[in-house]
Every structure is written in C-alpha cells, then in structure tokens.
Amino acid sequence: MEIGEAAAAVERALDVLVPAGPGALAGLSEADVAARQAAWARIRRLVDVRGALLAGAVAKRSDGAGGGMARRHGHRNAVGMVAQTTGGSSKEARDLIAAGELLSGDDASAGPGAAEGAAPAVRWAQVAAALRSGVLSAAQAALLKDTLDRLDGADERLEARLVAKAQQLPLADLRKACLDVTARWDVDRWQAREKRQRADRYVSVSERADGMVALNGVVDPASGAVIKTWLDAQVRDAFARRRNEGLGPAEPGEAGRIRADALVDLARHGMRCEAPGSGVSTQVVVRVDEPGLRTGLGLGSCDAISTPMSAGQLRRMAVDAKLLPVVLGSGSQALDVGYARRYFTPAQRIALAERDGGCAFCHAPVSWCDAHHIQEWSRGGPSNLANGVLLCTRCHHRIHDDGWTVKATPTEVWFTPPRTIDPTRTPRQGGKAALHVDIGREDPPRVRTQEREPTHEPAPGQPRDHREPIPV
Numbered sequence: 096m097e098i099g100e101a102a103a104a105v106e107r108a109l110d111v112l113v114p115a116g117p118g119a120l121a122g123l124s125e126a127d128v129a130a131r132q133a134a135w136a137r138i139r140r141l142v143d144v145r146g147a148l149l150a151g152a153v154a155k156r157s158d159g160a161g162g163g164m165a166r167r168h169g170h171r172n173a174v175g176m177v178a179q180t181t182g183g184s185s186k187e188a189r190d191l192i193a194a195g196e197l198l199s200g201d202d203a204s205a206g207p208g209a210a211e212g213a214a215p216a217v218r219w220a221q222v223a224a225a226l227r228s229g230v231l232s233a234a235q236a237a238l239l240k241d242t243l244d245r246l247d248g249a250d251e252r253l254e255a256r257l258v259a260k261a262q263q264l265p266l267a268d269l270r271k272a273c274l275d276v277t278a279r280w281d282v283d284r285w286q287a288r289e290k291r292q293r294a295d296r297y298v299s300v301s302e303r304a305d306g307m308v309a310l311n312g313v314v315d316p317a318s319g320a321v322i323k324t325w326l327d328a329q330v331r332d333a334f335a336r337r338r339n340e341g342l343g344p345a346e347p348g349e350a351g352r353i354r355a356d357a358l359v360d361l362a363r364h365g366m367r368c369e370a371p372g373s374g375v376s377t378q379v380v381v382r383v384d385e386p387g388l389r390t391g392l393g394l395g396s397c398d399a400i401s402t403p404m405s406a407g408q409l410r411r412m413a414v415d416a417k418l419l420p421v422v423l424g425s426g427s428q429a430l431d432v433g434y435a436r437r438y439f440t441p442a443q444r445i446a447l448a449e450r451d452g453g454c455a456f457c458h459a460p461v462s463w464c465d466a467h468h469i470q471e472w473s474r475g476g477p478s479n480l481a482n483g484v485l486l487c488t489r490c491h492h493r494i495h496d497d498g499w500t501v502k503a504t505p506t507e508v509w510f511t512p513p514r515t516i517d518p519t520r521t522p523r524q525g526g527k528a529a530l531h532v533d534i535g536r537e538d539p540p541r542v543r544t545q546e547r548e549p550t551h552e553p554a555p556g557q558p559r560d561h562r563e564p565i566p567v
Contacts, residue, residue, distance in 0.1 A: 112138070125515075143191070143233040144198065144226060150177045150188065151195020193237035197223040219243055221254045225261075235261045235269060242273040246280045253534055260532050268458050271401045272530045278394055278403035279534055285394070286405040289315065316402040317409075320381075323400060327462035329357040380445060380461070383409045398448055398461035439466040439478050446505075447485045452527035455508045456490040463487045469501045480505040484525075 096104070113131055114120065120128065154173040156164035170176035177188035197219060219240055226236040239257050243249045257276070261269050278285045298312030314322065330353045337345060383395030387406030395409040439447070448461045464485040470476030481503055486494065494501065498513035502522070509522040523529075 109138075137229050140226075140229040140232050143194065144229065146181065147191045147194035147226070147233050147236075148198055149195070150191035151199045153177055154192045154195065155199070187234070190234045190237035193240055194226055194233040197226060197236060197240055219254055221251065221258050225258050231258070231261055232266075234266055238266070238269060238273055242277060245277055249280070253532075256532050256534075264530070268530055271458065272532050274401065275403055275530065276532050276534055279536070282392070282394055282405060285403070286407060289317075289405055289408055292316065316397075316400055316404055320397045320400050320404075323460075324398075324462060325361070326354045326357055327460060329353055331462060380448065381409050382449065398453070400460075439483055443478065443480065443483065444485075446480055447483050450480070450503075450506060450526055451485040451508060452530070453485065454487040454490050455484050455525040456486060456494065456510060458530065459487040459490075461485065465491070467491055469503060484508055 113135055123131070150173070153164055153176055157166070157173040157176070165171070165173045165176040168176060170179065173192060174185050174188045177191055178185050181188065181191070200218060200223065222231070222236050222239045222243070225231040226233065231239070239261060242257065243254060246253070257273070260272055264272060292315040296312070296314045296318060298310065298314075301309050301311075303309055330350050333353045334345065337343070381395055381397045381404075383393070383406050387393035387395060387409070391405075391407035393406040394403050395406050396403050397409075444466050447466050453459050453461045454464050464487050466483050467486050468476045468478070469482050469484055476482050484501055484503055493499070494510070497516070500511045502509045502511070507524070507528055508526045510525050511520050511522045514520060
C-alpha cells in the first residue's frame with residue numbers, strides 16, 4: 096500500500112471513530128463519547144510513536160554539515176522543521192525528537208547489527224517499550240527520559256516506578272513528581288542549581304509603543320514563593336468577595352488584572368511605608384525537618400510552589416522572614432478538636448496542607464484551597480484530619496455535584512468515582528502521596544514551619560518548648 100492509500104485508509108477509520116461532520120456527535124450518549132475519547136487517545140499515542148520515529152529521523156539527518164535535511168528543506172534546524180510540519184510548538188517538536196531518540200535506540204539494539212547474545216544497548220528500555228505500545232505519549236516519554244538522564248546511577252527499578260506513575264498522572268502533575276525525584280536524588284546538585292537560579296534572577300520594565308508598560312523577568316523559587324503567595328491571596332480574596340456579593344463569574348483576564356493592581360498597591364505602600372498596608376495579609380509556609388533547619392542539609396518544600404528547595408535555602412528564608420518551626424500535633428495546638436469547633440483551626444489547615452499538598456484532587460496550590468468537612472459538620476462531622484480535605488472551589492463543587500466519595504486518614508486521602516465515571520468504582524489516591532515516587536532511598540521526616548514572631552532562647556538547662564525558634 097502506498098503512502099497516499101495508507102493515509103486515506105486512516106482518515107476513513109477516523110471518520111468512523113469520530114465523525115467530523117457538523118452535529119455528528121450530538122446524538123451520542125455520554126458513555127459513547129467517553130469510550131470514543133479513550134479510543135482516540137490511544138490512537139493518538141500510537142500516532143505519536145510514528146511521529147517520534149519520523150522526528151528522530153529528521154533530527155539525525157539534520158546533524159550534518161550545513162544543517163543537513165532541515166536546512167535543505169528551508170528550516171533553521173530539525174526542531175523548526177518538525178514544529179512547522181506538525182503545526183505544534185517547539186516544545187512539542189523537541190518532545191517528539193527526544194521520544195524518537197528512545198525508539199531509535201530500541202531499534203538499534205534489536206537490529207541486524209546487534210551482537211548475538213549482547214545486552215540491549217538502548218537506555219531506558221521500559222520507557223521506550225511503554226511509548227511504543229501506546230501506554231505513554233511522546234511528551235510523557237520525553238519527560239521521563241530527560242529526568243532519568245539527569246540522575247546519576249538511576250536504574251531499572253526507578254525507571255519502572257516512573258513509568259507506572261506516568262500512567263496515573265496528567266502531564267502537569269507528572270512534571271511535579273519528576274521535579275521532586277530530581278531534587279531528592281542529588282541534593283548537592285540541587286543546591287548548586289538554586290545558586291545558579293538566584294544569580295539569574297531579573298526584572299525588566301520597558302515602555303511599549305502603545306504607551307503600556309511591560310514587566311518581564313524571572314526569579315528563583317525562594318523569591319517566587321513569596322511573590323506568588325501574596326498575589327494568589329489577593330486573587331482568591333477578590334474572587335471570594337465576588338461570590339459573596341452575588342456578582343457572578345469574573346470577566347476573562349480578571350485574575351491578571353487583580354495581580355497587576357496588587358503589585359501597584361504594594362509599590363505605593365513601599366513608597367510611603369508609614370501608611371497602612373493594603374490587600375489581604377497572608378503567610379509563606381515552608382516545610383523542613385529540624386536537622387535540616389539546624390545544618391542547612393537536606394530538602395524541604397513550600398506550599399506556594401511545587402519546586403523543592405534545599406534546607407539551606409529554607410534556612411536562609413527562616414532567618415530573613417522569621418519563619419519558625421512548629422511541631423504538628425504537640426503542645427498547646429491540638430490538631431483534632433472533635434465536635435467543639437465549626438471551622439478547622441490554623442494548625443489543622445497547616446496539617447491538611449502537609450498531607451494534601453494543595454487541592455487533594457487536582458493539586459492546585461494551597462492558596463487556592465479551603466478546608467472542607469468530608470462529613471458535613473451540620474450532620475455531626477468532626478473538625479479533625481480524618482474528616483478534612485483541602486479542595487479548590489471547582490473540585491469541591493465537582494465532587495459534590497458528580498457523586499464522588501472521599502475517605503481520609505491523618506496521612507492519606509482517597510477519592511472514589513461514581514459508577515457513571517468508573518463502573519468498578521476503584522478508589523484513586525489524592526494528595527501529596529499521589530505525586531510521590533519511591534526512589535529507593537529514605538527521605539527524612541519533615542516539620543512544618545510558619546511565620547511567627549521570634550521568642551527568646553530558654554534559660555540554660557531548661558527544655559526547649561516546641562514553639563521556640565531554633566538558632567540558625
């Protein structure tokens with residue numbers, strides 16, 4: 096069969112699966128649409144395999160002097176040629192090329208030139224096999240390949256865990272999981288990365304031809320955590336006030352305008368610091384274990400961003416921002432307060448953030464979330480960790496409206512879909528545990544820290560209260 100005939104046959108099959116005519120899908124049931132969506136997704140991943148092979152061939156043939164194939168066809172490089180041909184972005188083209196490198200290595204290991212009885216030469220064979228079989232997309236495979244390539248000494252066991260995790264998570268959450276694995280794998284390298292990022296921070300302000308002022312820049316994660324926490328709090332408060340006042344949905348782009356106004360208000364306050372502050376006050380919450388806070392060694396994290404940070408970075412933040420360690424569940428702040436309180440205490444909200452890492456369902460940032468009772472308080476539900484879950488507004492409504500059930504313990508949270516979504520009603524793990532990948536090394540326990548005013552050191556010989564700051 097020639098290329099044209101094969102392409103026509105594929106188009107006819109696609110028309111049967113998903114008719115492209117106007118209104119062709121209107122008469123389908125929800126179950127039929129979901130089944131066709133799943134079938135189309137698998138076909139797209141299999142198409143990715145072929146696209147990756149072609150992209151890899153383009154890249155290989157464009158490595159020669161003068162740009163090779165890409166230059167001969169009028170493109171700057173292989174990425175440009177693949178992006179223009181597919182109609183996608185440069186990032187998508189690079190993913191296809193990276194996936195093609197995986198598959199070309201797979202082909203080389205099994206080709207006629209391979210020595211008899213020799214071990215396969217392909218690296219990350221499990222990722223390549225999952226890609227080739229349609230289990231992973233090109234973007235997922237490229238992300239796993241890039242992650243594993245960065246980890247000195249990564250083996251097949253870690254590769255298998257990442258492949259399994261990739262089948263459970265959307266791409267955005269898989270990126271978070273891979274970032275966390277990279278940080279935990281080599282803390283020293285991660286600390287060096289933080290220093291480079293700190294040195295590369297900048298903000299530029301320029302005037303456009305139309306009179307608008309353009310802000311552009313990048314900041315390191317520690318700086319970004321402070322900025323993002325502040326801006327997210329302003330957006331969340333403004334949207335909550337809209338809901339409370341019955342104003343209806345915000346206009347498109349409203350969140351961006353709120354952030355811009357918040358920055359202007361902050362600058363005006365800084366220019367006349369004797370004036371009262373404006374906006375909604377908030378706090379930056381970070382997590383780090385006590386030895387890490389003392390020594391600066393190890394890793395910690397911040398609620399505002401998904402990027403892990405070294406304990407040394409968090410230790411410096413603790414000095415600058417007066418962030419003090421709080422041991423959850425001890426001292427005067429009890430985490431489980433039973434039926435006595437209608438709302439969750441600040442300490443409980445911090446503990447829920449430790450378990451859920453943000454929205455336990457979609458992994459949105461902590462600043463977007465509220466603490467909700469799983470069993471309603473009005474029906475006897477207690478205000479404790481086993482009956483609490485952090486959810487963003489959208490997921491809160493989705494879970495209630497669609498009939499999901501939620502079960503939680505102080506350390507885990509699980510969501511069970513309704514039969515209309517999953518006939519088997521298989522529970523799905525939520526919270527931070529859903530993003531965690533076991534790297535085969537023990538991670539130290541973490542202690543939450545929050546912003547508090549410093550107190551004095553205890554007298555010599557006196558035991559340290561858990562609320563006392565640790566010298567850094």
